[in-house]
Amino acid sequence: MSALPVREKLAILSDAAKYDASCASSGSAKRDSLKSGGIGSTEGMGICHSYAPDGRCISLLKILLTNFCIYDCSYCINRSSSNVRRARFTIDEVVRLTMDFYRRNYIEGLFLSSGVIRSPDETMGEMVEVARRLRLDEKFSGYIHLKTIPESSPELIEKAGLYADRLSINVELPTDEGVRKLAPEKKPETIRLSMARLRRKMEEKAEPTLRTKKRERFAPGGQSTQMIIGADKTSDDGILQASARLYGSYHLRRVYYSAFSPIPDSSSSLPLQKPALMREHRLYQADWLIRFYGFSQPEILAGSSDGMLDLAIDPKLAWALRNRGRFPVDINSADREALLRIPGLGTKVIAKILATRHHRRLRLEDVGRLCHSIAKLRPFIIAEGWSPGALTDKQGLRDKIVRSCEQLSLF
C-alpha cells in the first residue's frame, strides 16, 4: 500500500471525500501572514478557487486521510463491505500537498476527514497532527476544517479546536431510526453528545480566561454538520424539524443537505437513482428562510398536504400562495419583517427598498429595477400606482407564476 504513488492516493482519497457536501471556507476569524512571515490568510468570506462540472465550488483540498474504515454505513463509498480501492496518506504527504496547492493559489485550505481505522482516537490523533504541523511547522494561516470523529476523546477534540477553524460532526441522517438502519454501528446519541460537547467548549473558550484576560482560540469558524437526503423516507418537514433542532441545540453555523448520490459499488439497501438535486436545493432555500427571513420551522410547510416542499416553486412563494390573506403588502410602508415575506425579494433588495423609500415613493418599475424579476412579486405587493386587485386571490396563480419564471430558472 505504501508503494502507491501520491498521485494515485490523491485520486482514491479525493474520490472518497467528494460525497461530503460542505466545502465552505467562510465564517472564521480574519487573519493573515504579515506578522508570522508564513503562508495563508482567511477573510470573512471564503473564496472558491475552481468549480467542478457538478457546479460545486472547490475551495478546500477535501480529502480523506484514509478510506479504510471499520464502519459499514450503507450509503458510504468507504464502508467496510465496499470493494473500492483503499489507500492511506501519511501525515507528511497531506501536509506537503496542502502547502503545495496553497502556494499555487489552488485552494483556501484543507478539509480533512477520514475513515476510522483501528480506533477513533488513533485516527483523530493523526488528523490533529496534520493540523498541528501545518500551523506550527509550516506557519500556515489558511483555513482548516477537521471532520471530528464522535467517539474520540475530549482531549483530542480540544487540540483539534486549537488548530482548526471549523469542526464538524455528521449526523448522517435526519432521524435516529434512519441511522440505526443504514449506519448500524453509529450511535446517534454519541453524535449528539459530541455536538453538545463542542458547543460547550466553544462557549467556554469564548470567555476571556481569568489569568491572561484573553480568549483562547477554539474553532473560530464554529461547527457544522451534514445529513444525507433521500436515502431514507424522512419528509422535508421532518428534515427541517431535525435541522431546526440542531441549529437551536448546538449552535451550528450550517447544516448541509446532501442528496443521496449513487456511489460505485453501492449497497442494495439503497434507492439507486439520480440524486434529488432539486429537492436538495429547495431544502437549502427553506433553511435560509428559517435563518435569515424570520420564518419559524413549522410555518414553512404548515398547510401542505404531504410535508414535502414544492419542487417547481421556491418555498417562500409556496408559503405566500398558501397564505394569500397576508398579501398584498405595501412596499412603501410595510416593515422589514413583512417585506421579508414577499416572494422574490431578498435581504439585499429589501435593504435598498428601505433606504430608497425615505426619499421617494417606489413604483412597480422602481422595484423591478432593484430585483431580477417582478413576475413573482407583482401579485403580492402594492406600490405607487400599482395594486394587484384580484390577482392575489386568483385561481391558477401558481401556474401563471411558474410559466413566467421558467426561463429564469437555473435548472
Next chain:
Amino acid sequence: MQRPTIRTDELDLAPHIVWLDSQTDFAGWRDAARQLALSGTRPEDISWQVTTGSAQRQNSLPAVPSEARLVVPREFIERAETAFCHSDPGRFAFLYRFVWRLRLEPKLLAIASDGDTRRLETMEKAVRRDIHKMRAFVRFRSIGEGTDERYVAWFEPDHFIVERNAAFFVKRFTGMRWTILTPHASADWDGERLAIGPGATKGDAPAQDDTEALWRTYFENIFNPARLKVKAMQKEMPKKYWRNLPEASLIPELIAGADKVAKDMIARMPTTPAPHHAKIQAKHWPRREPDKAPEDDDASSISELREAAEGCRRCPLWRNATQTVFGEGPDDAKVVFVGEQPGDQEDLAGKPFVGPAGKVFDAILDDAGVDRQKVYVTNAVKHFKFEPRGKRRIHSKPNAGEVRACRWWIDRELQLIKPDLVVALGATAAQSLLGNAVPVTKMRGEVMQREDGLRVFITIHPSFILRIREPADKEAERERFLQDMKRVKRLMAA
C-alpha cells in the same frame, strides 16, 4: 482589456481637457474633479484623457471662487474609488457627472432606483467581482529551487485591479517571493517590498509546473458525475478564465463522460462484500447484546438506575433532547430536591441544576447552610422539552402524560435513596410527587405526607426568581426562598 487611448486632444472641442497620469490615477481625477466642481464647470464642458507614454501633462483648470464650497459624502469617495478601476473609458466623465448631481441631490446614493446610482453600483459590482475572481483564479507556477524559488502567475483581469488587489496577495503569500503578471500592470513581492510594474505578456510567465498534474488529478476526482450542473459551474467560472486555469482543459471530457459513468454506477449490480469485511465485523463489532430494556427493575444503586435511564423511551421527549439528565447526589441523601426538567445547559452537560436557575439555587442553598454535596437533586422530567427558535431553545412545560411517564424514574430514585424529606420545587415537581396538580403558591411552605409516609415540602422553582424584573421584588422573593431552604434544613435535622 487594454483599450487603445483615442487621441482626441486635437479634435476635442470641450473647453476643458483634463489629463490623468494613468488608468488608475484616482488621486489625479479627484483633485481635478474637486476644482472643476468648485468652479462650476458643467460635465459636458470637460474631456477626460489618460496620458500615454511618459509625458507628464499639466492641466490648466479654471480658478475656484474663494467662497465656493463642495461637500461630497465620504461613502461616494470610497465607492467611486472602486468604480474607477472599471475598464469603461467613460467612467471619468460619469463619476464627474455624479459629483455634479450630488451638489444638488446630496441623498442621491440612497436612491437605489436612480439610473446613475444603479450604474455606479453596477460598475462597483463588476470591479469587486473581478477582484474576487482574480483572488480565486490566479495560478502561480513555481520556478527555481531553494532560496531561488519564486512563484509567477499570468492573469487577465477585465478591469484595472492589479494595484488594488496586490495587498491581498501580500497578506496571503507573505512568506513567498511572487510576481503576478497582467497585460496592464504587474505586482511583485520580494518578501519585503511590493512593487507595481508595467504590463507583460503571457510568454513572460513560466509555461508549466509539475504540481499541476496533482491538481488536475484532484479536480477530476472531486467531481461527482451523478450531479452534472454545467450551467452552475459556468456562471461562477466563465469560459473566459479557462485558458489560464490548468484544470479547465479537463472539463469537456468530464462533462462528456459524466452521463455514462453515472448510469453505469446505477446499473451495476451491487457486488458481494469485500473480503476483509467479515473480519472487520468480527473484530470491531461482535454481535451486540440486545439493548437492555429500561424496564429492567433490578437496578440496585443510583448509578445502575442512571445507566438504565440513558436509553429511556417512555415518552417521546428523548427525540429532540441531547441526553437523559438524571439525578445527582449521594445514594443515602437525607433530602431530595425535585425540579421540573433540565434546561438548555443541563441538556448539554448531562447534569441537573447547572444552568442559570441552578446557580441561583446553589447560592441560596449555600446561604441557608445546606451542603449541596450532601443532598440529591433531580427533576420530575428527565429530558429537556423545548421549541427551537433560531439559535435558542425555548423551554416548554412538560404535559401530564410526560410527567406521569417519568414518575417511573422518580419513584425508583426515592425507593433507593429513602430520604427523610423531598422538596418539590415548583408545580411540576409537586404534581409528580403527589400525583395530582397542586396550587404551589397557596401551599408553599407546607409539608404534605404521602400515603407511603414520605414528607413532601412544597415551594417554588428557583427559575421563578430569575424571571422577576423588579429588583426589589426579586430580592424579596429570593429572601422568601432562602427562608424556605432554612426550614428545609431544620426539617432535615428533625
